Amino acid sequence: GAVVSQHPSWVICKSGTSVKIECRSLDFQATTMFWYRQFPKQSLMLMATSNEGSKATYEQGVEKDKFLINHASLTLSTLTVTSAHPEDSSFYICSANPVQDIQYFGAGTRLSVL
Amino acid sequence: KQEVTQIPAALSVPEGENLVLNCSFTDSAIYNLQWFRQDPGKGLTSLLLIQSSQREQTSGRLNASLDKSSGRSTLYIAASQPGDSATYLCAVIHNYGQNFVFGPGTRLSVLP
Numbered sequence: 001g002a003v004v005s006q007h008p009s010w011v012i013c014k015s016g017t018s019v020k021i022e023c024r025s026l027d028f029q030a031t032t033m034f035w036y037r038q039f040p041k042q043s044l045m046l047m048a049t050s051n052e053g054s055k056a057t058y059e060q061g062v063e064k065d066k067f068l069i070n071h072a073s074l075t076l077s078t079l080t081v082t083s084a085h086p087e088d089s090s091f092y093i094c095s096a097n098p099v100q101d102i103q104y105f106g107a108g109t110r111l112s113v114l
Numbered sequence: 115k116q117e118v119t120q121i122p123a124a125l126s127v128p129e130g131e132n133l134v135l136n137c138s139f140t141d142s143a144i145y146n147l148q149w150f151r152q153d154p155g156k157g158l159t160s161l162l163l164i165q166s167s168q169r170e171q172t173s174g175r176l177n178a179s180l181d182k183s184s185g186r187s188t189l190y191i192a193a194s195q196p197g198d199s200a201t202y203l204c205a206v207i208h209n210y211g212q213n214f215v216f217g218p219g220t221r222l223s224v225l226p
Contacts, residue, residue, distance in 0.1 A: 006157075034213045043203065043218040093157060097212060103148075107157040
């Protein structure tokens with residue numbers, strides 16, 4: 001079946017550094033991918049919609065200059081957390097849908113900023 | 115703006131019990147509703163998908179119902195097992211959207 005691969009699964013970084021997270025659709029093309037964030041003991045919240053070949057759409061309250069999204073191909077979207085700080089520590093998860101009915105999620109990336 | 119709530123926030127039951135998890139959403143114009151399972155520190159596992167035109171879906175010991183007009187869904191788990199311990203998330207997609215709006219989840223503990 002269709003699979004969405006997310007990498008890395010866990011990253012620890014120092015405050016001030018940038019971290020890139022990749023989301024790949026392995027056997028289907030995805031013109032749209034979604035990035036969610038989940039703080040400890042909270043639910044998933046949509047951060048942004050990644051659109052292939054155009055700018056991402058960010059949800060209210062999400063800083064586009066801090067969370068850079070690039071969707072350069074039909075199978076890859078990347079989320080870069082720039083100048084990460086401890087408050088950015090969270091679980092980030094991407095999803096993609098080959099058709100509207102079905103949405104596949106990556107396994108998630110746990111980011112810990114020291 | 116769509117809001118999804120789940121009751122209870124946490125639930126602890128002895129093994130073998132049948133249980134019901136509740137989900138409510140404020141905007142009934144949904145395309146579909148999906149129940150997920152999330153283990154600690156892990157991603158999401160899709161359990162059941164109910165289209166807006168459907169009333170229920172079943173998979174093994176799981177049964178999910180949908181009452182779109184009242185904005186409610188329930189997830190019924192029969193004969194619970196310790197392996198069912200996880201957080202259960204309810205999520206909806208709006209008619210004109212593609213992304214999910216998630217509920218806060220119900221943390222289930224099934225005690226042996």
